[in-house]
Amino acid sequence: MVLDSLSDRLKESLKKITNIGLVDKKAVIELSSDIKKALIAADVNITLAKEIAQKIRDRGTNETPPKGLTTREHVVNIVFEELTNFLGKEFKEIEFKKKPTKIMLVGLFGSGKTTTAGKLGRYYKKQGKKVAVVQTDTWRPAAYAQLQQLARAMKVDFYGNSSAKKPEDIIKEFEKEFKKYDVVIIDTAGRDSLNKELTDEIKVLNKAVNPDEALLVLSGDIGQGAQSQAESFHKNVGVTGVVITKLDGTAKGGGALTACATTGAKVMFIGVGEKMDAIEEFKPKNFVSRILGMGDLETLLKKAEGAIDKDKAEKLAKKVTKGQGLSLQDLYDQMEAMQKMGPLSQIMGMIPGMGGAVPKDALKGQESKMKTWKFIMQSMTPTEKENPDVMNASRINRIANGSGTDEKEVRGLLKQYKQMQKMMKSMGSPQKMKQLAKMMGGKGGLPGGMKLPGM
Numbered sequence: 001m002v003l004d005s006l007s008d009r010l011k012e013s014l015k016k017i018t019n020i021g022l023v024d025k026k027a028v029i030e031l032s033s034d035i036k037k038a039l040i041a042a043d044v045n046i047t048l049a050k051e052i053a054q055k056i057r058d059r060g061t062n063e064t065p066p067k068g069l070t071t072r073e074h075v076v077n078i079v080f081e082e083l084t085n086f087l088g089k090e091f092k093e094i095e096f097k098k099k100p101t102k103i104m105l106v107g108l109f110g111s112g113k114t115t116t117a118g119k120l121g122r123y124y125k126k127q128g129k130k131v132a133v134v135q136t137d138t139w140r141p142a143a144y145a146q147l148q149q150l151a152r153a154m155k156v157d158f159y160g161n162s163s164a165k166k167p168e169d170i171i172k173e174f175e176k177e178f179k180k181y182d183v184v185i186i187d188t189a190g191r192d193s194l195n196k197e198l199t200d201e202i203k204v205l206n207k208a209v210n211p212d213e214a215l216l217v218l219s220g221d222i223g224q225g226a227q228s229q230a231e232s233f234h235k236n237v238g239v240t241g242v243v244i245t246k247l248d249g250t251a252k253g254g255g256a257l258t259a260c261a262t263t264g265a266k267v268m269f270i271g272v273g274e275k276m277d278a279i280e281e282f283k284p285k286n287f288v289s290r291i292l293g294m295g296d297l298e299t300l301l302k303k304a305e306g307a308i309d310k311d312k313a314e315k316l317a318k319k320v321t322k323g324q325g326l327s328l329q330d331l332y333d334q335m336e337a338m339q340k341m342g343p344l345s346q347i348m349g350m351i352p353g354m355g356g357a358v359p360k361d362a363l364k365g366q367e368s369k370m371k372t373w374k375f376i377m378q379s380m381t382p383t384e385k386e387n388p389d390v391m392n393a394s395r396i397n398r399i400a401n402g403s404g405t406d407e408k409e410v411r412g413l414l415k416q417y418k419q420m421q422k423m424m425k426s427m428g429s430p431q432k433m434k435q436l437a438k439m440m441g442g443k444g445g446l447p448g449g450m451k452l453p454g455m
């Protein structure tokens with residue numbers, strides 16, 4: 001998950017407060033000090049970390065909990081609110097008032113502009129928009145092919161001219177075409193630093209493109225350094241928002257995120273991996289709730305939407321509510337959709353109450369099991385998958401051989417499947433559904449029975 005170590009430390013501090021008998025002044029002071037240390041370790045500026053801790057401490061020791069909230073819940077809410085405040089509080093969404101809405105990506109060398117152009121292309125196409133990406137990087141020879149390939153893979157239109165000398169000429173060449181699109185994403189060249197050359201080039205390009213959004217792409221691994229970059233880009237070229245990339249691979253992400261917030265630049269997206277689906281809208285509330293282990297259902301559902309085939313999902317839902325049970329093919333489709341959503345550990349972190357609930361090793365084991373099951377199911381015939389009752393010893397032997405597994409593993413899968421089948425069937429009755437809901441309400445939910453503000 002993003003900011004794993006910060007998240008672990010924050011969760012650890014919160015756990016202390018949810019486990020002790022009495023949440024008194026001393027406990028709040030200790031909590032605020034823990035949080036300060038965790039933030040500093042994530043490269044948050046020291047003064048800022050102190051300020052956050054101070055607020056938590058003051059509010060936690062002085063405020064009386066509102067009616068209906070225990071002191072414990074109130075303190076947890078304060079932590080949630082104060083961290084959210086420092087990350088920019090509200091989420092700013094790109095508005096699509098104009099056709100085309102032009103999004104230009106700027107930033108230093110290697111910050112992730114081209115990758116982000118591809119990711120955003122995919123992201124908006126998934127929303128049903130007509131998308132084009134444009135390469136204006138005339139500096140790096142490989143830039144043209146890089147974005148062209150990404151566009152091809154994402155099935156979005158690509159514009160560029162590998163022999164053009166000036167970026168603005170490329171814009172002029174294709175300007176007429178842009179009208180066909182809902183969104184045009186413009187990639188630009190990077191440089192080692194924001195020097196006069198780059199500033200001038202961006203200014204000229206800015207004029208030629210007249211973007212609706214100029215997004216500064218920053219690499220999360222620069223940590224606090226994000227502040228001076230955000231400031232100088234803003235002063236010199238004017239940016240409307242920030243994309244922070246590579247948050248998956250750095251412990252300094254906290255620094256980059258909070259630094260941007262202090263400059264007033266809104267973080268709009270975060271990049272969380274090299275793959276094209278590894279981009280998320282940055283919603284401070286959801287983000288904080290996730291790193292605190294409270295889950296982020298909204299982002300999870302969005303991911304699910306992207307990963308799950310709608311028709312299949314509807315069919316599945318019908319089967320479940322009718323108590324029909326699922327075929328092995330359904331199980332296979334489910335697993336495939338889950339894998340598309342990302343590693344299990346990441347998914348678990350988004351489910352309220354599940355963050356940290358299942359040990360990472362167990363998840364890894366489950367993941368490799370799912371892989372084996374996929375191989376096994378790939379070796380089954382359609383009949384076997386739709387109607388596993390036909391399974392017999394010789395079929396099992398054939399499947400084990402075909403999938404490079406052994407009979408025990410095949411039988412294991414069939415057993416699991418039968419158990420699931422039983423559970424699904426029993427869930428079909430309204431009474432059982434109610435029972436299940438009750439069970440989830442009692443045992444599931446947020447850790448320590450916390451409530452989440454605004455959710």
Ligand SMILES: Nc1nc2c(ncn2[C@@H]2O[C@H](COP(=O)(O)OP(=O)(O)OP(=O)(O)O)[C@@H](O)[C@H]2O)c(=O)[nH]1
Pocket residue numbers: 107108109110111112113114115116137140143188189190191245246247248249270271272273274278
């Ligand atoms: N892990 C990870 N890698 C990323 C992410 N975003 C980009 N990268 C990687 O960072 C490297 C640079 O990305 P590019 O998109 O080429 O960066 P750029 O800003 O276009 O670079 P220039 O055009 O040379 O200035 C590539 O290897 C990307 O795969 C991210 O969110 N996570």
Ligand SMILES: [Mg+2]
Pocket residue numbers: 113114115137143187188189190
């Ligand atoms: Mg590039």
